[in-house]
Amino acid sequence: MNKLNSETVRWIKSKPFALVALLVLVAGLVGWLLQGGKTQQTATQWPAPLAQLKPGFEVTQPLPPQLKLDGDKVALGALLFNDVRLSLDDTISCASCHVLSAGGTDNRYRSVGVNGGVGGVNAPTVLNSGFNFVQFWDGRAASLEAQVEGPVNHPKEMAANWPLVLRKLGKDAAYPAAFSKLYADGMTATNIKDAIATFERSLITPNSRFDQFLQGNAAALTAPEKHGYDLFQSYGCASCHQGVNLGGNMFEKMGLMGDYFADRGNVTEADNGRFNVNHNPESLHEFRVPSLRNVALTAPYFHDGNAATLEEAIAVMAKYQLGRPMPAKDLSDIAAFLRSLTGELAGQPL
């Protein structure tokens, strides 16, 4: 036999696929080089509802009828918002404390979480929360996404953790499928938060009688209500409760003109407000100014839930924030005005 043993031949003979793969690879490379190599990358879209508003220079402006949001994510978020599996023992969902039909709150002095845990502050409304500049009474969450972390992990609220939640939701085939459709990396804690936050941003309540009034329908408000709106501005309420949400875009100290906490007594750590976040003495007792949208529905009031009625709340505000007397007539008109702020959720009057 002649010596025909070429190493190459043997190698090629034994690895024909490797050869083909190599050819394809090299060809592909050459092709790419000729093309000049372009990739497509998109920057993150900041989904702030405020950015979707027309610039408003007056004290306030009407809520927009709707926002541009991914409808699928909103739907998925709605599912999650109502899902008790986000809690340790499958008893509490977001909706447990944020009852949409009840103004986005549970109308309790304090909410009750897993195993009867009682929270430290009154639950704020979830409605129109997308317009708030920060979340929580003390503003410790910069976004709605960040806010979701709070209740899920809080031992007195849902008392869960992400691995647990992911495990539980993962057992329900529908979730992973839905997530995979909407997110490249499927169901993750980040994406759950994103979906819930997106849903929450969709919770706006336009078309209140006040909004109709602002849009030019002078008949939308009664005379006392209109008078109440004037008083609202002249008393200085609007100094803080301003912007599209009539609040929710600044911090303010509780008890500017008097020591609210000394008078109320029984001061808790939660009463420290923003101080708990930045530990700046200047921020002691500072809270996020709450939105007055749908305020008629969200009793009891203040971070401590200490004011049971709207009138009570207005009186406290006049005394401690405005530092001026308020005749009963004015108070009732302002209250009447505030009651005109109740809007519609998804086309249904609240």
Next chain:
Amino acid sequence: MKISLWKGGLWVAALAALVWLYLQSTQVDIELHMHTVQHFEQLRQQDARLNQYVLQARYGQLKNYDLLVGTQQEIERLLQALTQDKPDFFSQGETQIQQAFTRYRHLFDQKTEQIEQFKSHNAVLRNSLRYFPLAAHASLARAAVSSSRAAQLHSLLEEVLLFDQHASPTLAAAIEKKMISLKNASPQQDAGMVELAKHVDIILSHKIEVDDFVRDITQTETNAQAGRLFQLYGGIFTRREQQAAHYKLALALLSGLMLAYVAWVLAKLQRSRRILNESLRELEFQKFALDQHSIVSIADRSGKILYTNEKFSEVSQYRREELLGQDHRVLNSGYHPGSFFKEMWATIGHGQVWQGEVKNRRKDGSFYWVDSTIVPFMDAQGKPLRYVSIRTDITARKELDAQMGSQRAFYERISETLGEGLYVQDGEGLCIYMNAEAERLLGWRREDFIGKPVHNTIHTQTAEGSALPARDCPIFHHVKDTGVAHLDDQVFTRKDGSVFPVALVSKASYSENGKLEQAVVAFQDISERKKNELYMRLTQDRLNLALEGSGLALWDWDIADDRIYLSAKWSEILGGEAEESLVRMEQLFERVHPQDRAVAQAQLAPALKGLVAYYSSEYRVKRNDGSWLWIHTHGKVVERDADGRARRMTGTNADISVRKEAEAAIVSAKEAAEQSSRVKGDFLANMSHEIRTPMNGIIGMTDLALDTELTHEQREYLALVKSSADSLLHIINDILDFSKIESGKMNIENIEFSLEHMMRDTMKSLAVRAHQKHLELLLHIAPDVPDHVFGDPGRMRQVIVNLVGNAIKFTETGEIEVSVARETGVGEGSARLRFSVRDTGIGIPQEKFQTIFESFSQADASTTRNYGGTGLGLTISAQIIALMGGAIELSSVVGTGSTFHFVLDMPIVSSSPLAEYQHTGRIAALPVLVADDNATNRRLLERMLLNWRMQPTVVASGEEALQELQRAAKAGAPYSLAILDVQMPDMDGFTLAEKLRQHPEFAGATVMMLTSEGQRGDAARCRELGVAGYLMKPVAQSELLDAIMTALGEPEQESVPLITRHSLRETRRKLNLLLAEDNQVNQTLAIRLLEKLGHQVTVANNGKEAVQHWQSDHFDAILMDVDMPVMNGYEATERIRELEQGDAHIPVVAMTAHAMQGAREECLRHGMDGYLTKPIDTEALWRELEQIGRAGGPAASRNAPSLAPPLAVADFAKTRQTMDDNKELFDEIVRLFLDDSSPHIEKIKNGLAQGDADAVRHSAHTLKGMAGIFAAERTMQAAEKLESLAGAGGEEMTAAVAELEIALSELENALRDYQW
């Protein structure tokens, strides 16, 4: 392989380089870059807008903060977008650009914080500014405002508004001053003014703050920092752009290079294929050429047949198509082992040609042989590609080979079977063959020996040892002369040089010209034969000599011919000339004495039949002179025929007349001796009876006398009388025992008894004697020794007493230890027990070991004088132990001490109760301190305590004990129990106990004392010192355990109260006794004794009277003398038993002076229940009576309703069943019962005293019901009786109450003791 690896590596490296270059060239993304540039532009704009909104808000142009917030959010969004796009630039980090980004981030956060504060403060400021004028006007509008105040308010208003526009410290001060004066001037209750002041305060403070915030916000260098950041970014991007261009170029070049290489490889591949095809064609041709000549097949690497030629099919009978694709294994004949093919595959697998002869199988199953050559063809890597097999058919040759081989083997086999050494040498005298036997005999190995000159190797010397040259070789010469040689006087030399005699045969073959061609030599080693010849000769000589000397006549009987050869000695024995004779058996038997003939003949039969090995018979024969002579004949069958019938028998006849005479003398002497011994024994037994009767009087009366008032002198004399009488009795007893042994009348009982109790009681009696000599007497029973065994406790006690008594006698200082240990080596149900008595006495010299066991001897005759005693004790003991199946052995060192020990196998009744204690474990793990100066005692105590799993610590003195107790107390592990020896040097036990009592830290320890000698007042002293237990040594295990359990508050397992004379009197039940005794002295003695014990005695002078008394009166028991006139004890008892009705049974205890063995049995046989020997031992009497009293039952008779038949104290099984096994319930009920029972008894007694029948009835009824819970029949019955009797009054009632009390206390004890 290496090359290929290297190449592979190169390829991987090239691909990696491609990927790396690709990644590097994508570092620059223009579009992303454009995005980033855009972001920076937006960032700059938004920042500017933020400042603008802040200013607008400050001056009221912006009515809400939404825009401000929106802008902040937008900037946040831009920063996040930057981080997302270029995380390695715009994130926290260490590079220059990252640091710049971090700085920007920081500035922005700072700005945000300031904006937040601005927002809050500004809102408040705006509020106050708006409200201040309104409030001022409101104040003005109030009716009571004076004009000056109004002016002041106006001025204040103006200044505040001015302050809003232009804040200056002077203005602020002025406003403040004005405000204060206004406040002061206004009435106290003017709330409006207070409010106004607050708002002024806010305006003054917030105005300045808000302006500061605005200034800080607008001056924060965010914009400038953004510019710097962008500049840095731009620089880096430009550099990256240049680099990416380089990488792209390199990528293009590398790709091109690889493409070119691939093209070259493809071309090369094409060429290689062509060459491969050519080679294959060449191979085809070669194969064709081969096919024509041989059986050819080709197989692939795995052995699969790819090709066979015509010849292959021809030979194998397989068609080609049957073979293709098959393995060569189809041809496998199974002839070759697996290793054969393995080797083949290994060879060809390595590319080497293999050659071999293979046996194959044809299709029809027949075999064929081929000479096979397999040539492997290798591929490029050197692996086999094809195997070409070329074969030639060699079947014919193989068959021939096989034939020849088998022939050769046949001859070899013959030569090996011969059993003789065989070698063949050629004409030159060189070995050409040797067989295995020759190898063995000569020690040469075939392969070494073949080719050697035979003569000079193995046949070098003569039998005498002189050298034998080849030319003188006798074999050679014989063969040469006669053609054959038969020699047995030659010697061969082994390889090792040793020499052996041989017998050989040799034969030679010659060639045609007469030349010696071959010589075959067969030989045998005859050294054994030679040795045997010599031995035989010697044996014969010896036998003859022996026969001659022994005087035995030899006979040899040919049975078939019936001829007996008799050696010369026989005729000599018969008194004739010494000559051999030949007779028939009949003739021989004619001489045998007619009386012996039948026996002698009968004895022959079994030997002939083979039933016995030897025929042996003694008989008389008539000598020639007519006298008779005793002959012992001894013979054996030495030959039998095929049917087993004896054919020949040989043996000897011996004259045993002398022996026979001696035997006869011995027998008559023995008979005489036996007779004399019997007479002696009977005499002694009689004597003993005769002596005992008066001895009973002496000892008993002396005892009684000693208990009376006596003068000192009298007491001394009487004590001497008593001790002398005791000694005398002891001697009499010894002699009696000895006589019993001598006359074989000593029998050993086999009854059940408690070993521990027996030992303990025995030791107690000895302890007094030991302690009088200040000797420690120790008893140790190993924990594995079973307690209840079968044996003769009385005799064992006697032996122990004797051995210990001796030990005490011969020991002056030190200790005596009695121990029982269990040894292994007997079957189940029995225990092999070793009893030892060790002393530290004078010891016994070795040479006396034997004699001391002999009658009437001691170690030294002088010792008898020193120590006294009959010297019979050891003899008796040794005999007793021998009768029990043991032997007393002795080891001793003179001056150090002796140990007597014996081993007995005793059947076990039940396991030791100690085992049960160990199970309870209630005292387990308790720390105990033992203080004793005696080392053996310490060791014993330690071992006992360890057995109970306690934790003993032992110390040797009181001082050490104190130290140890202190140490333990300090360590926080104080002792629960301290066991102290009373007699210790330096600090005795009492002193130590006193010290312990003084120290409160030792209060927790329970103290127990052990003493060797009790002193008067010890008990009181113990009580005083709070000592919980006071025990006499030697302490038995169970006694100590009981004491510990009691001391530590545990209930006693078994109460063994210390018995004293006084306690006896108190505790015993009073009995009504009938004494049947004819002897006046003994009557008096017994009456006194019994009455002293508190019993009532009625005397009967003979058996007849006894029966009469028994019939007319009620007695608890009868003490019956055996020997009485008119009617003896046996008869009387039998009579009573006859007359007894139903279950009634009166205990009858025999009292007899017949201390002989069998007396007890005799008594029992006649219906008696107990047995006492005279002189009456008070202890034994008490024991018998106690048994009667305790049993209660047997003593009952028809006249004694108070002594109820044995009824159950309680039936706990039933109770538990009733309570469903509920322990809590049971405990509760027991507690209630124990609490309630005593008050009821009190009530009954009171009721009795006051004649309140109802109260008695009621309580009795209640008790009955309560007892019913426990199925306590006795209590129930007693209570019932009392209930029915209530009101009757009198003695009956008193007795009934007493009975109930007894029954109740029994029940209470049972309840307390009951273990769930």
